[in-house]
Amino acid sequence: MDGFLEGRLIDRNVIEHAHTYIQSGQVICIQGIENGRCMRCHNNDPRYLFTYHCAVCNGPCTYCRKCIQLGRISSCTTLLKWCGPQHPRTNDHTLELSGLSAAQQRASDELIESIRQKRSHLLHAVCGAGKTEILFQPVLYALQQQLRVCIATPRTDVVLELAPRLQRAFPKTFVQPLYGGAPVEHRFAPLIVATTHQLLRFEAAFDVMIVDEADAFPYTYDEMLQRAVNKAKTADAPVCFVTATPSKKLLATCKKERWGYSFLPRRYHGYSLPVPRISTVWRLHAKLQKNKLPNKLYDWLKLRKEKQQPFLLFLPTIELIECVLPLVQQVIPNVEAVHAKDEQRKEKVLQLREGQLQGLVTSTILERGITITNVQVAVVCADDAIFDAGALIQISGRVGRHVHYASGDVVFFSEAITIAMDEAIAEIKRLNAVMT
Amino acid sequence: MNCLLCDQSFRAEVSWQALIVQTFPAVICARCRQSFERAQSTEEVTALFTYNNAMKAYIQRYKFMKDVALAHVFRNELYAALHKRREKIVPVPLHHERLLERTFSQVHELLRAAKIPYIDMLRKEINDRQSQKTLQERKSGQNRFSLCEQFDVKDEELLIVDDIYTTGTTVNDIKQLLLSNGAKKVSIFVLVKVKSDE
Ligand SMILES: [Zn+2]
Ligand SMILES: [Zn+2]
Numbered sequence: 091m092d093g094f095l096e097g098r099l100i101d102r103n104v105i106e107h108a109h110t111y112i113q114s115g116q117v118i119c120i121q122g123i124e125n126g127r128c129m130r131c132h133n134n135d136p137r138y139l140f141t142y143h144c145a146v147c148n149g150p151c152t153y154c155r156k157c158i159q160l161g162r163i164s165s166c167t168t169l170l171k172w173c174g175p176q177h178p179r180t181n182d183h184t185l186e187l188s189g190l191s192a193a194q195q196r197a198s199d200e201l202i203e204s205i206r207q208k209r210s211h212l213l214h215a216v217c218g219a220g221k222t223e224i225l226f227q228p229v230l231y232a233l234q235q236q237l238r239v240c241i242a243t244p245r246t247d248v249v250l251e252l253a254p255r256l257q258r259a260f261p262k263t264f265v266q267p268l269y270g271g272a273p274v275e276h277r278f279a280p281l282i283v284a285t286t287h288q289l290l291r292f293e294a295a296f297d298v299m300i301v302d303e304a305d306a307f308p309y310t311y312d313e314m315l316q317r318a319v320n321k322a323k324t325a326d327a328p329v330c331f332v333t334a335t336p337s338k339k340l341l342a343t344c345k346k347e348r349w350g351y352s353f354l355p356r357r358y359h360g361y362s363l364p365v366p367r368i369s370t371v372w373r374l375h376a377k378l379q380k381n382k383l384p385n386k387l388y389d390w391l392k393l394r395k396e397k398q399q400p401f402l403l404f405l406p407t408i409e410l411i412e413c414v415l416p417l418v419q420q421v422i423p424n425v426e427a428v429h430a431k432d433e434q435r436k437e438k439v440l441q442l443r444e445g446q447l448q449g450l451v452t453s454t455i456l457e458r459g460i461t462i463t464n465v466q467v468a469v470v471c472a473d474d475a476i477f478d479a480g481a482l483i484q485i486s487g488r489v490g491r492h493v494h495y496a497s498g499d500v501v502f503f504s505e506a507i508t509i510a511m512d513e514a515i516a517e518i519k520r521l522n523a524v525m526t
Numbered sequence: 527m528n529c530l531l532c533d534q535s536f537r538a539e540v541s542w543q544a545l546i547v548q549t550f551p552a553v554i555c556a557r558c559r560q561s562f563e564r565a566q567s568t569e570e571v572t573a574l575f576t577y578n579n580a581m582k583a584y585i586q587r588y589k590f591m592k593d594v595a596l597a598h599v600f601r602n603e604l605y606a607a608l609h610k611r612r613e614k615i616v617p618v619p620l621h622h623e624r625l626l627e628r629t630f631s632q633v634h635e636l637l638r639a640a641k642i643p644y645i646d647m648l649r650k651e652i653n654d655r656q657s658q659k660t661l662q663e664r665k666s667g668q669n670r671f672s673l674c675e676q677f678d679v680k681d682e683e684l685l686i687v688d689d690i691y692t693t694g695t696t697v698n699d700i701k702q703l704l705l706s707n708g709a710k711k712v713s714i715f716v717l718v719k720v721k722s723d724e
Contacts, residue, residue, distance in 0.1 A: 137528065140595040144629045151629070155595065162592045164629075 093177030093278025095170070097238070097295025097322075099130055101161055102168040116174030122167030128154035130163050131290045132317050156314055157290050159270065171293060177278040179236035183263045185226055194224050197352035201228040204328060204350035205237075205298055211330040211350035212340065216363060216487070216521050219354040221332050222252065225300060226259055228330075233263060233280055237297035240282045242289055242319060244303055246270065247456065250436060252302075253283045286315045292322040299323040300330045334487060335480040335517075355521045361496035362522040364489045366482070366515055368472075368502045375471055375505065378410055383417040387503055390468055391421040394449065399498075400442055401449040401466040402456060404485055406474035414470065415451050422448050429453040454481055462488070464495035472502035472511055482514035529555040530595055531584070550605070550640075553598045565719050571691055573719035574603050581718055585690065589632050597635035600717060604640035613685035613713060615644040616704070618696060619671075621653040632689050636717065644687070647677040648700065669703050670696075680708035691716040 095105075095117060102108045102119070111117045120129050127134040133156035144151030146166055153164035163169070190198060197213060204211035205228055215221040225241070232239050241256075243249060246269040253267035266279035268288040282296075301319060319329065331340060344351055357363065371377070371384045378384075383391075394401045403418065405411050408429050415427045424447050428435045435455070441447040443462055450456065454476060467489050469477060477485075482502070489498035502511055528535050536555035552559075561580035565573040575581055588596040608615065617633040625631055637644050652670045673679065684704055686697050691714070701712045 140593075142594045142630060142635070145625045145631075146629050153592070153594070155593065158591055158593055 094276040095172045096174070096177050096278060097292050098170075098172055099291060099293045100170050101163065102170050104161065105170060108170060111170065111174075114174075116172065117170040118173050120169045120171055121165065122163040122169055123152045123154060123165045126152075128157060128163055129169055130154070130160070131157035131314055132321060133157065133314060157287075160287065160290060179238075179280065181234045181236055183230060183233040183260060183280075185230040186259050186261060187226065188223060190223060191220070193354050193356060194220055197224045197354055198227045200350055200352045201225070201330060202231045204330065205232055207350075208326055208328050209350055210328050210344075210347065211352070212336060212344040213330060213332045213352050213354075214334075214336055215332065215352070215354040216334050216357060219334075219357055221302075221354075222255060224352075224354075225330075225332070229256075229281065229298075229300075230260070232298045233260070238280050238282075238295065239298045239300070240284060240289070240292075240296040240322065241300045241302055242284050242286050242322075243301075244286050244315070245455075246285055247435070247439070248302060249283050249285055251461070256281065256283060286318055289315075289318040289322040294321075294324050296323045297327050298330070299327055300332065302332045335483050357491070357496070361490065363518050364486060364498055364500050365518050365522070366469075366486050366500040366502050366511075368504065368507060368511065368515075370507070371503050371505065373505065374503060375410075378413050378417075378470070381413060381417060383414075383421070384503075387468070387470065388421065390499075390501065390503075391418060394466055395422050398448070399464055399466045400445070400447075400462055401468065402462075402485075402488060403449060403451045404456075404467070404469045404477075405451060405453065406471050406476045408453060410471065411451050411453060418449070418451055425449040425451060427451040428456065430455045454485075456488075461491050463492045464498065465489060466499045468499075468501050468503060470503045471505075473504040473506045473508045477508075477510060479510045479513035479517065482510060483517055486514065486518060527553070529553070529558055530599060531555075531558040531587075549602050550598070552602075571694070571697070571714040571716060571719060572607070573691060573716050574600065574607060575718050577690070577718050577720040585718070589628070589689075592629060594630050594635060597632070597639040600636065601640040604636060604642060604717070608637075608640065608642045608685075608687075608715070611685055613683040613711070615642060616647055616684050616686050616700070617644050618686060618688040618700065619646065619648050619650050621650040623653050624650075633687055636689065637687065645677070647674050647679070648672070648703075649674055669699055671700050671703055673703060673707055678708075679704055681710045683711045683713075684709050685713050685715050688714075688716045689718065691719045 095111065112119060122129060126139065131154060133154055138155040139152050140155055141150050141152045143149065144164065144166060151165045153162050157163065201211055201213060213221060213224065215224065229239055241252065249267050249269045253265055257265040260281065263281050264279045266275065266282045268274065268282060268284035270287065299319060299322065323329065369386050371386055374384060405414060411427050411429060418425050426438050426447055428438050428450050430453060438447065438450060442450050465488055467485060469482065469485055472482065486500045489500050490496045530553045532555060534555055563576045563578045565576045567573055584596065584599065587593045615637065617637055620628065620631050649672050650670060651672055686700050688697055691697065697714045701714065704712045
């Protein structure tokens with residue numbers, strides 16, 4: 091438990107020997123809900139606070155519906171907040187460095203400078219620019235300054251991919267992955283990789299905060315998660331936003347508040363981004379629902395089979411995934427489906443990476459963070475509203491990430507051509523045209 | 527307002543039925559509403575819904591994540607099904623220790639949300655979670671429930687209400703208990719019935 095509680099805000103009931111910490115004065119107790127505000131997620135919207143007759147406190151009791159996924163916090167919950175001495179920090183950290191391109195090195199140096207100045211930073215890098223590698227040296231710099239670092243991302247998949255890579259890069263540092271259902275080792279971690287939700291369990295804990303996929307759902311949409319980022323870091327900790335598709339708002343804030351800014355329009359291997367092509371299919375949606383595989387999609391799958399290429403087939407809804415999976419399996423048997431609620435998602439992605447599966451039929455859940463060598467991508471019903479320009483750019487970014495397979499096929503199957511599809515293609519062409 | 531289940535904002539449409547039948551405003555959106563599947567009632571048990579994926583998720587959130595607000599989700603259906611019943615309504619209680627763990631009784635909250643009056647006449651004697659002997663005790667004839675002393679059910683018609691019906695052991699134990707205390711007729715009503723092959 092050494093140092094584990096530092097910077098954390100935790101339900102008393104989930105901690106063993108809570109009373110010894112309280113008696114020793116290392117933690118203070120706060121009521122879960124105070125003056126109509128949840129003390130864990132700071133929600134004070136009455137629509138998300140529900141009051142009922144509680145059998146434990148035998149009276150009216152209010153609980154927070156905003157952060158209930160992390161375990162319910164109510165008026166009769168006691169939260170423990172660390173107020174003890176700082177865990178001794180070491181500067182004994184090393185980095186197993188892989189080579190950086192000139193552009194990566196420059197961005198890396200710029201970020202170190204921002205951390206040194208305690209100023210926020212926007213790292214604007216196209217998909218496949220190797221942004222994780224860019225972060226390595228800045229993270230090492232921060233750790234050696236005895237600063238505590240957090241890399242937050244909206245998605246569990248990204249934590250699962252990032253944490254082992256970081257652990258390999260920093261062999262002497264304890265890297266702690268945090269996501270819903272993760273086994274948590276109870277000791278002090280100077281470097282944490284967490285889903286943005288998990289940040290709610292911290293307060294004033296991190297000296298450097300890196301927010302990966304800063305544009306991604308649900309971060310852009312959910313104020314609570316923005317509050318979570320601000321709450322989890324110390325007051326003067328710089329925030330580094332990393333994204334391939336920054337929103338106008340983020341770009342404007344960056345300019346106005348004079349953050350550091352790095353822009354990488356090229357992939358690390360120097361090849362341009364694959365430009366998606368559009369393949370229109372008459373009555374695509376209706377055909378799929380009637381369990382018919384349109385010819386164009388059949389041909390595309392057939393080609394993957396001949397060339398033995400791994401592929402991802404993106405679909406807008408779980409219902410369609412269920413319709414399409416058996417149709418795809420008739421062409422290529424070793425294909426599985428994944429979606430947000432799929433408990434075996436982790437295993438299936440691993441099987442695709444290792445070649446046991448040739449393809450995955452997936453919801454937008456896999457649009458980010460997944461890197462599969464030589465993967466080919468199709469977006470089916472790309473005109474569905476769920477595929478906004480940002481999502482389509484991210485999806486296209488799955489392709490051609492490896493230097494030996496720097497190109498590849500990205501195709502949007504759709505009935506109509508939406509503004510989002512147009513915008514995504516235009517933005518990818520624009521990035522390819524920018525010279526560095 | 528926002529849907530209690532998916533958090534999307536929705537507008538509660540006012541139908542002509544709402545004006546005739548007394549109903550409560552909707553708390554979930556039409557899409558979430560459609561994800562639940564109505565169950566077939568049988569002679570021995572009246573059930574409102576099947577235990578499909580949507581219902582599994584609902585139960586998980588309501589009972590195990592303790593999202594008590596979700597007691598309101600089925601209040602219209604419960605009201606419609608129960609407010610004209612002549613029998614006295616008997617909710618299945620939790621063991622005292624389980625009640626303290628959960629902080630609320632899921633069946634009581636469902637009835638309260640639907641404004642259905644009930645009589646709390648049962649007491650659960652054994653905490654199933656802790657007792658390894660439950661099965662033996664059941665075989666030995668000891669009922670896990672008892673009737674509180676102040677209630678006389680002689681010649682009464684009663685309706686036992688529970689949230690989930692799986693094997694029926696719980697409600698049938700109670701049914702036997704009430705019949706042996708002289709009840710005239712005992713029926714069973716549940717929110718969810720798990721099909722025997724699920
Ligand atoms: Zn909260
Ligand atoms: Zn809903």
